Amino acid sequence: MTMMISGAEIVIRCLQEEKVEYVFGYPGGSVLHIYDELFKQDEIKHILVRHEQAAVHAADAYSRSSHRIGVAMVTSGPGVTNAVTGIATAYSDSVPLIVLCGQVATSFIGQDAFQECDTVGITRPCVKHNFLVKHVRDLATTLKKAFQIATTGRPGPVVVDLPKDITADKCAFHYPAAVAMRSYNPIVKGHLGQIKKAMQLLMEAKRPILYIGGGVILSDSAEKLTEFARRLNFPVINTMMALGGFPGTDRQNLGMPGMHGNYEANMAFHHADVVLAVGARFDDRVIGNVSHFAAEPRKVIHVDIDPSSISKRVKTDIPIVGNATDVLDEMLKLLDEKLVTSPELPAWWEKIEAWRGRNGLAYPQNEKIMPQFVVEKLYEVTKGEAFITSDVGQHQMFTAQFYKFDQPRRWISSGGLGTMGVGLPYAMGTCFANPGATVACVTGEGSIQMCIQELSTCKQFELPIKIINLNNGMLGMVRQWQEMFYSKRYSQSYVTSLPDFVRLAEAYGHVGMRIEKPEEVKPALEKAFTEYRDRLVFMDFIIDPTANVFPMVASGKGLTEMVLAEDL
Numbered sequence: 322m323t324m325m326i327s328g329a330e331i332v333i334r335c336l337q338e339e340k341v342e343y344v345f346g347y348p349g350g351s352v353l354h355i356y357d358e359l360f361k362q363d364e365i366k367h368i369l370v371r372h373e374q375a376a377v378h379a380a381d382a383y384s385r386s387s388h389r390i391g392v393a394m395v396t397s398g399p400g401v402t403n404a405v406t407g408i409a410t411a412y413s414d415s416v417p418l419i420v421l422c423g424q425v426a427t428s429f430i431g432q433d434a435f436q437e438c439d440t441v442g443i444t445r446p447c448v449k450h451n452f453l454v455k456h457v458r459d460l461a462t463t464l465k466k467a468f469q470i471a472t473t474g475r476p477g478p479v480v481v482d483l484p485k486d487i488t489a490d491k492c493a494f495h496y497p498a499a500v501a502m503r504s505y506n507p508i509v510k511g512h513l514g515q516i517k518k519a520m521q522l523l524m525e526a527k528r529p530i531l532y533i534g535g536g537v538i539l540s541d542s543a544e545k546l547t548e549f550a551r552r553l554n555f556p557v558i559n560t561m562m563a564l565g566g567f568p569g570t571d572r573q574n575l576g577m578p579g580m581h582g583n584y585e586a587n588m589a590f591h592h593a594d595v596v597l598a599v600g601a602r603f604d605d606r607v608i609g610n611v612s613h614f615a616a617e618p619r620k621v622i623h624v625d626i627d628p629s630s631i632s633k634r635v636k637t638d639i640p641i642v643g644n645a646t647d648v649l650d651e652m653l654k655l656l657d658e659k660l661v662t663s664p665e666l667p668a669w670w671e672k673i674e675a676w677r678g679r680n681g682l683a684y685p686q687n688e689k690i691m692p693q694f695v696v697e698k699l700y701e702v703t704k705g706e707a708f709i710t711s712d713v714g715q716h717q718m719f720t721a722q723f724y725k726f727d728q729p730r731r732w733i734s735s736g737g738l739g740t741m742g743v744g745l746p747y748a749m750g751t752c753f754a755n756p757g758a759t760v761a762c763v764t765g766e767g768s769i770q771m772c773i774q775e776l777s778t779c780k781q782f783e784l785p786i787k788i789i790n791l792n793n794g795m796l797g798m799v800r801q802w803q804e805m806f807y808s809k810r811y812s813q814s815y816v817t818s819l820p821d822f823v824r825l826a827e828a829y830g831h832v833g834m835r836i837e838k839p840e841e842v843k844p845a846l847e848k849a850f851t852e853y854r855d856r857l858v859f860m861d862f863i864i865d866p867t868a869n870v871f872p873m874v875a876s877g878k879g880l881t882e883m884v885l886a887e888d889l
Contacts, residue, residue, distance in 0.1 A: 333355070333365065342389070344367050355421070397424050450477075527663050529669070531546070536625060579608070581722065589673050608635065696719050713741045714741065766793070766822070801869045822835075832849075834858065
């Protein structure tokens with residue numbers, strides 16, 4: 322006789338089949354059947370957050386910092402709407418994610434029932450796909466499809482909406498080994514003819530550049546990309562999402578291009594005659610003014626798993642649709658045919674070194690703590706080996722500029738959506754994905770307060786995160802823009818009622834420190850990472866409130882129209 326089990330148990334069995342280790346969530350009425358089944362087993366561990374947004378952010382970071390997929394679970398109504406920011410954040414950065422959402426019983430859908438909302442409608446613009454399960458017999462197959470869609474092609478979050486009666490109903494359980502979806506067949510292998518044309522163009526290039534994006538990290542292509550770049554001796558620039566995709570300390574790495582990119586990276590990007598873009602999308606913060614960028618003649622080779630990203634903002638001459646790893650494999654094979662690069666490559670490097678000689682990251686030193694200095698000392702103390710999460714703002718840019726990542730998946734930050742509040746839950750998810758690793762969260766006094774309740778979660782699970790709060794007493798990036806573009810009209814950029822972060826951290830059971838002088842910075846960091854290695858330490862660095870992020874390409878300007886600190 323076939324054994325019949327509940328939909329809730331099917332959900333748990335499916336997660337077990339997918340080797341899910343953690344579910345980040347917050348319980349509520351419509352998911353209580355599933356929580357009851359979670360209680361009956363010990364293979365999957367549940368991490369209770371203090372807000373649904375943090376559940377999705379933590380699951381997101383679990384994915385970003387590992388080779389596994391994060392899973393979050395929330396209840397219906399406000400549980401779902403609280404989760405939307407996290408879902409949209411993951412979607413913007415193409416992060417594989419499964420979000421299980423409770424829903425009212427199917428008979429109540431559309432009746433304005435208590436805690437009902439149109440989950441499918443609300444999340445449709447910010448998911449790779451979503452499902453509303455209407456019958457328990459479809460549950461296992463739907464979850465298999467969800468995992469396959471989330472992790473293949475261009476990754477992304479998948480929402481599965483689970484009505485409460487479906488989780489109570491019973492049927493036989495069978496989890497398919499594979500599923501076929503006629504409308505979903507992502508291309509993996511790049512067109513060999515296009516790859517050969519690309520390689521020929523690269524060999525002829527006088528001023529080539531490799532422009533890499535987050536797709537290099539997501540596709541685990543960093544090792545192949547590094548081999549390819551080194552064999553050709555081409556300069557490399559990496560977007561913020563690609564930090565660690567090519568070693569940050571390597572001589573060939575020119576750093577990050579774009580609005581707050583390195584001087585040499587922006588100049589080389591703009592003046593290159595051939596650009597090989599891998600897993601990058603030429604977004605507005607990277608290339609600045611599109612017309613200005615297009616004015617310089619160049620050939621563009623664009624490798625991307627998502628055909629809709631190619632020629633979306635910048636015209637592509639040789640499009641290659643495929644997984645970066647597979648395409649780079651073919652390119653490396655062609656390199657074995659003894660192809661020879663242009664004899665003008667050394668002259669190109671001479672020009673780059675001249676640009677590099679102008680230190681665009683220089684910053685003033687005074688009696689106050691400079692945020693750049695804190696990040697430099699953080700790099701020294703952690704030897705560049707920590708997992709670093711960040712919130713969004715000036716502190717994010719300072720970290721991207723001054724912490725040199727040599728390995729992929731060590732930099733966990735919100736790029737496309739620019740979500741404040743992610744830093745602490747990102748650090749939580751990173752800790753669970755990488756037990757025993759050194760994890761630091763670089764944040765600001767504005768961002769940290771958006772999910773500061775997660776200090777409670779950190780205490781419950783004894784997470785030894787080191788919080789680097791660059792506290793300038795105001796919304797730093799807002800203040801910088803108001804200073805530069807709004808005639809110093811500082812509308813609502815001051816935060817005049819900040820808490821005592823040291824006492825607040827201590828109230829949650831953690832260690833708090835306040836650092837107010839430059840000479841205190843390194844000793845405080847060393848103490849936090851050694852003496853308090855196993856504790857969460859909240860370090861409140863009181864920094865120079867006038868510090869700005871440079872270089873800066875103003876909105877509407879081109880990459881060569883940078884403002885450097887020395888220009889002011």
